[in-house]
Every structure is written in C-alpha cells, then in structure tokens.
Amino acid sequence: MAARGPRALSSTAEKTPSRRISGEDAHASLLEAARELFYYEGVRAVGVEAVVERAGVNKMSLYRQFKSKDDLVLAYLERSDENFWGYFNASMAKHPDDARAQLLQFFIDVSERASRPGYRGCPFVNVAAEFPDPSHSARQFVRRNKAQLLTRLRDRAEAAGATDPDALADDLAFLIEGAYTASQTFGTDAPRLIKSLPRTARVLLDGNIPAAVPARKPD
Structure with missing residues (x-):
C-alpha cells in the first residue's frame, strides 16, 4: 500500500496525451493509473x-496487457498486497527480537499512516464493500490477504507469549479493521480517533501477554 499524496483524481480530469510506448511501459502506466483511480474513486x-x-x-494497449477490467482489478490488488506486506514487514523489522513490541509498533505505524490527509482507507476493505458476491475473484483475493494477516498476527502473538494467541489475534484484527473504517466514517474527528489506536492495542497486549518476571538475583 505504498502511499502517495492526494491528487486531483476525477476521471474527467485533464487527460494524459496518448503516446506510443513499449508493452512493459504501458503495463506500468496502466497499473499506476488504476492504482490512483481505483483507490481514490472506487473500482x-x-x-x-x-x-x-x-x-x-490507447484502449488496445490496455487489452494487450489485461484481458478484462477484472484482470486489471486483480493486478491492482496484487500490487496493493505487495505494498502492504512490505509495509508490515518493515514495521516488524523495527523490533526484530521482541514480538510484543512488533505488534505495538504495527499499530503505531497504522495510526500514523491513517491520520495523514488524503488517506482513503484500506484498499482491500474498499474493494470488499464494492463486490457483494463472495465468489467474485476480487473478494476472494481480499479474503486471502486478510487470512494471511490473521495468521501473521497469531504468529506474533504466540511468539510474544500470549495466553491465547488465537483470541489475541482475533481482537487485534478486529481493531485494525475498525480503524480502517473509522478513518473514513468519522470525518474531521477521524485523525483524533485514529491516534488512540496504539493506546487501545496496548490495552489488548497488556491483558493477554503476561508481564515478564524479573530474573532473580543469586544470593
């Protein structure tokens, strides 16, 4: 989910002049255009x-690269998936030897990202809301992304010593999804609410991960 600053993204905005470019360049240009438009305006x-x-x-270039709009949507989701896991892994890397700190850091990073002007929410949540049919390929992609997130949260919860890693992972996933939604539904109050995300995550972590017992000094 690599972020860029908000742009004037109306589909009726100034057109980029059509040009002859290589297939590789056309693919990159189309995918970047889809990323901007799908994310900010909706698929x-x-x-x-x-x-x-x-x-x-031209339109022929699009159909040389993607068989249909659905294929373009899946390519957009694949790019979003790559970006999200790059972001997630970078967050984990800030505390390589402390799973509890990794989980808290992720919520700190999500809070900071979701508070930025122009943030449009989670692309996977947005796509899921647009496609009610659970058998649609886009919805199936979203489900895989969220299932993997739940697995990763559970893995970190277990590594942190949670008494019930499954329950903690469920609670943290629920908190994340709620934050994504709140970032879009609370209007001008959203940044203030999202800033509370790390505090709420810390409460969950404290309630589910036993405090470390200091090592006893030898007599």
Whole structure:
C-alpha cells in the first residue's frame, strides 16, 4: 500500500496525451493509473476509458496487457498486497527480537499512516464493500490477504507469549479493521480517533501477554 499524496483524481480530469510506448511501459502506466483511480474513486466508479486516459495509452494497449477490467482489478490488488506486506514487514523489522513490541509498533505505524490527509482507507476493505458476491475473484483475493494477516498476527502473538494467541489475534484484527473504517466514517474527528489506536492495542497486549518476571538475583 505504498502511499502517495492526494491528487486531483476525477476521471474527467485533464487527460494524459496518448503516446506510443513499449508493452512493459504501458503495463506500468496502466497499473499506476488504476492504482490512483481505483483507490481514490472506487473500482466500480472507474471505467477502463478513464484508466486509459490517465495512463496516456490507447484502449488496445490496455487489452494487450489485461484481458478484462477484472484482470486489471486483480493486478491492482496484487500490487496493493505487495505494498502492504512490505509495509508490515518493515514495521516488524523495527523490533526484530521482541514480538510484543512488533505488534505495538504495527499499530503505531497504522495510526500514523491513517491520520495523514488524503488517506482513503484500506484498499482491500474498499474493494470488499464494492463486490457483494463472495465468489467474485476480487473478494476472494481480499479474503486471502486478510487470512494471511490473521495468521501473521497469531504468529506474533504466540511468539510474544500470549495466553491465547488465537483470541489475541482475533481482537487485534478486529481493531485494525475498525480503524480502517473509522478513518473514513468519522470525518474531521477521524485523525483524533485514529491516534488512540496504539493506546487501545496496548490495552489488548497488556491483558493477554503476561508481564515478564524479573530474573532473580543469586544470593
């Protein structure tokens, strides 16, 4: 989920002039255009014409790279997935030897990211809301991403010594999803609420991970 600053992203905005470029460059331009438009305006609200215009290529270039809009949506989700796990792993790397600190750090990082102006929420939550059919390929992709997140949270909870790693992972996942939603529904109050995320996560961690007992000094 690599973030960029908000842009004027209306599908009726100024068009990028169409140009002849290589297949590799066309693929990159189309995927970047889809990332911007799908994330800020919504997948269903954006047609392939808007993506083509934003990318500055012709429609034939799009269909050479992607068989359909659904394929383009999946490519967008794959890119979002790569970005998210890069972000998650970078957060974990800040405390390589302390699983509890890793979990807390992730919530600190999510809080900071979700408080930025122009933040549009979790791309996977957004896509899930747009596709009610659970059998749709986009919904299936979202489900895999969220299942992997739950697995990673459970792994870190177990490494941190949680009394019930499954329950703690469930609670933390629920907190994350609630934060993503609150970032979009509370308007001007959202940044203030999201800043409470690390505090709430700390309460969950303290309640589920026994405090370390100091080693007894030899007599």
